[in-house]
Amino acid sequence: MKITEYTYCNFEPGQDNTKNLTCEKFTVSELKTIQEEEAIGWHKTIKIYKCRKCNNYWKIFEEYDSHHGYVREALKLNEKAMIWNEQQDFNTSEIIEFLPEA
Incomplete structure (x- = not known):
């Protein structure tokens, strides 16, 4: 497993209706869904x-x-934040299957 630190795209955060996302929305590809809840x-x-x-x-x-539309917020790897009134984090264990071998 190899974790490489990259520089971020440096896109102005929040310009694409996703708080804290510093990459342009069209450059990010979905890898997996962790949680999905739906109601009417x-x-x-x-x-x-x-x-x-x-x-x-x-x-x-x-x-x-x-009634209120969309609310989107992004976390970088190894970052923590209060989202949906809960402490959320994003760590390496969630992406281990996508990391290149050392």
Whole structure:
């Protein structure tokens, strides 16, 4: 397992309606869905993405409700934040299957 530190794309965070995401939305590809909840007029998802440009990983939290629209927030690898009134984190164990062999 090899973890490489990359520089981020340096896109202005929040310009694409995803708080803290510093890569452009069209450069990130979904790798896996961690959590998905859905009801009428509401859904909540947590997904792992990888930027094709800078090779960094992102954990993106998305919540939608029909009255308020979308709320999206991104975490970088090894980062913690309060999201949905809970302490959320993103660590290497969540992406171990996507890391290149040493």
